[in-house]
Amino acid sequence: MAITLGGNQYGKAEVRLVRVDLDGERHRVTDLNVSVALSGDLTDTHLTGGNAHVLPTDTQKNTVYAFARDGVGEIEEFGLRLGEHFVRSQPAIHRARVAFEQYTWDRVEQRPHSFVRNGSGTRTATVTWAEGGVHVVSGLTGLTVMNTTDSEFWGYVKDGYTTLPETTDRILATAVDARWRHDALPSDWAKSYEQARNDLLAAFSDTYSLSLQQTLYAMGQRVLDNQPGIAEIRLALPNKHHFLVDLAPFGLDNPNEVFYAADRPYGLIEGTVRRDDLPEQHSAW
Numbered sequence: 001m002a003i004t005l006g007g008n009q010y011g012k013a014e015v016r017l018v019r020v021d022l023d024g025e026r027h028r029v030t031d032l033n034v035s036v037a038l039s040g041d042l043t044d045t046h047l048t049g050g051n052a053h054v055l056p057t058d059t060q061k062n063t064v065y066a067f068a069r070d071g072v073g074e075i076e077e078f079g080l081r082l083g084e085h086f087v088r089s090q091p092a093i094h095r096a097r098v099a100f101e102q103y104t105w106d107r108v109e110q111r112p113h114s115f116v117r118n119g120s121g122t123r124t125a126t127v128t129w130a131e132g133g134v135h136v137v138s139g140l141t142g143l144t145v146m147n148t149t150d151s152e153f154w155g156y157v158k159d160g161y162t163t164l165p166e167t168t169d170r171i172l173a174t175a176v177d178a179r180w181r182h183d184a185l186p187s188d189w190a191k192s193y194e195q196a197r198n199d200l201l202a203a204f205s206d207t208y209s210l211s212l213q214q215t216l217y218a219m220g221q222r223v224l225d226n227q228p229g230i231a232e233i234r235l236a237l238p239n240k241h242h243f244l245v246d247l248a249p250f251g252l253d254n255p256n257e258v259f260y261a262a263d264r265p266y267g268l269i270e271g272t273v274r275r276d277d278l279p280e281q282h283s284a285w
């Protein structure tokens with residue numbers, strides 16, 4: 001038996017970058033958390049400490065800020081620029097992965113340079129740039145949504161440990177975490193993102209739900225239906241349980257009005273919806 005170095009990558013994680021674009025009097029804000037991960041011919045540094053192939057993570061961080069001087073634009077485009085730079089400029093680096101979280105600042109009405117941080121979800125992107133192929137995964141996380149009716153849950157397995165009552169009317173709430181892989185890269189990343197976000201919200205709202213699993217599939221299907229360039233979407237939906245409070249001890253009824261919003265534990269429903277005529281791309285994620 002021999003011991004050998006397995007897969008590895010390294011980079012600067014969570015580079016916080018804020019860029020202000022001056023558009024005359026009106027300012028615009030881009031607020032990002034950027035993580036770079038490089039992989040390639042890095043055996044020496046692991047086995048002997050020879051660093052001839054190691055571009056310091058500090059340099060990677062500086063590169064993110066320097067590239068931002070020319071403008072950031074859409075996060076997917078910024079990731080493609082950075083990824084190509086790291087791979088093309090470093091012979092030992094064969095793959096660069098650049099991941100983004102983007103925080104949204106809404107303009108305070110009419111004000112040219114005042115903003116309020118938007119709490120409804122974070123846009124994400126992961127760009128994987130390699131000589132052999134480029135993959136772009138867009139997404140969002142923490143998009144919290146609720147339907148106050150049109151949700152049932154019954155007909156499930158019951159065993160000796162089951163106490164959950166069946167229901168034909170419950171609250172359905174979740175914080176959507178979705179990532180979708182582009183097969184054809186869109187010409188307008190912002191438009192593609194807005195379309196996907198709107199489709200997720202519309203499908204969540206429109207689906208009369210018999211399970212969160214059914215809602216998950218409907219959400220993924222809606223995104224793929226409306227954007228032929230998207231090959232696959234992966235969803236993770238925490239079931240943010242809202243339990244009806246028993247008010248009978250106080251001589252009160254509770255016709256689906258008073259709920260206890262539990263924060264843990266929570267059901268976690270995860271799934272992928274994909275086009276079956278396109279190959280999977282495991283390295284994109």
Ligand SMILES: O=c1[nH]c(=O)c2[nH]c(=O)[nH]c2[nH]1
Pocket residue numbers: 153164210211212213239267
């Ligand atoms: O939509 C649901 N799916 C489940 O699998 C499940 N399990 C559970 O306890 N409640 C729910 N709700």
